Amino acid sequence: MIERLGRTRSPVLLLGETGAGKEVVARAIHQVSPSGPFVPIDCSALVGTLLESELFGHTKGAFTGAVASKPGLLETAHGGTAFFDEIGELPRRLQGKLLRVIQDKEIRPVGGLTRRRANFRVIAATNRDLAREVERGRFRRDLYYRLNVVTLRLPPLRARKEDIPLLVEHFLARHRSRPRLSQEVLDALLAYDWPGNVRELENCVERMVAVNSGPVLHLADLPTALQSSLPPGQVEQFARQAALAQEAAGRPEPPGILPLEEAERDAIFKALVFTQGDRAQAAQLLGIGRTTLYRKLKQYRVAPLAR
Numbered sequence: 001m002i003e004r005l006g007r008t009r010s011p012v013l014l015l016g017e018t019g020a021g022k023e024v025v026a027r028a029i030h031q032v033s034p035s036g037p038f039v040p041i042d043c044s045a046l047v048g049t050l051l052e053s054e055l056f057g058h059t060k061g062a063f064t065g066a067v068a069s070k071p072g073l074l075e076t077a078h079g080g081t082a083f084f085d086e087i088g089e090l091p092r093r094l095q096g097k098l099l100r101v102i103q104d105k106e107i108r109p110v111g112g113l114t115r116r117r118a119n120f121r122v123i124a125a126t127n128r129d130l131a132r133e134v135e136r137g138r139f140r141r142d143l144y145y146r147l148n149v150v151t152l153r154l155p156p157l158r159a160r161k162e163d164i165p166l167l168v169e170h171f172l173a174r175h176r177s178r179p180r181l182s183q184e185v186l187d188a189l190l191a192y193d194w195p196g197n198v199r200e201l202e203n204c205v206e207r208m209v210a211v212n213s214g215p216v217l218h219l220a221d222l223p224t225a226l227q228s229s230l231p232p233g234q235v236e237q238f239a240r241q242a243a244l245a246q247e248a249a250g251r252p253e254p255p256g257i258l259p260l261e262e263a264e265r266d267a268i269f270k271a272l273v274f275t276q277g278d279r280a281q282a283a284q285l286l287g288i289g290r291t292t293l294y295r296k297l298k299q300y301r302v303a304p305l306a307r
Helices: 002-006 022-032 051-056 092-104 130-135 141-147 161-172 183-191 197-211 224-228 234-249 260-274 279-286 290-300
Strands: 012-015 038-042 081-085 121-126 150-153
Touching: 002 022, 002 150, 012 022, 022 038, 022 081, 022 121, 051 092, 092 141, 130 141, 161 183, 161 197, 161 260, 183 197, 183 260, 260 279, 260 290, 279 290
Parallel strands: 012 121, 012 150, 038 081, 081 121
Antiparallel strands: none
């Protein structure tokens, strides 16, 4: 859908919870056939007396402190894409002015007498139910229909947990140390509901890497919210087991050498990530039968990725 929408100039309305990746999708649509700038506009930040100036710009002397003319965000987006983030937060008195700009493809700066061209592609995003906001009189019906030409709904992360291993790999790839997850951590990430969606997952990975100095991320490295979601005593039990294993070994584990079971479990997990959950293809890559793979998935408690 992103590929198709990127080849058109039709307005797009992105729906989804906070942190679900709406701006990432908007940028991806723009990048399919990039022309002109991508200008994000945070509608929830447009407050106070200068909000019209931020959107439409102003001329010199238009108000106290306007010592020079300044183009607005909409003029800056000319020839490109204007991304209206959290469009449902836009004050109603500005909704009519925005509608006119979208229809006429012209703006008039605050204090100005002449109009300027502002032809841009519109992508809007919201975590609100705009149809309900229209019925309640909080959002203009005509602007809603102008924006709602193509709707793209982003499911929350808890509804697409098969994406979690791939997203974690993506976030870990940014770090030079490139640690890996223990199976216990992966199980915890898959069991959590992620109210903050992808943004919360990204922050979680960054936090774990920041507090851990070893090659493996453990349950004790998880943020407090995730640790609290685990069964009572699980983090402490795993920490005690790790300490006993370290003490019994007498020295750190040799670099690059893993216990056989852990290496096998890691290979299965990587094969599933590479094949995006295709278990038949993963079994072929591993050189084992599909029945054997199913048995080992159960043995090692590796969550098979949904295709």
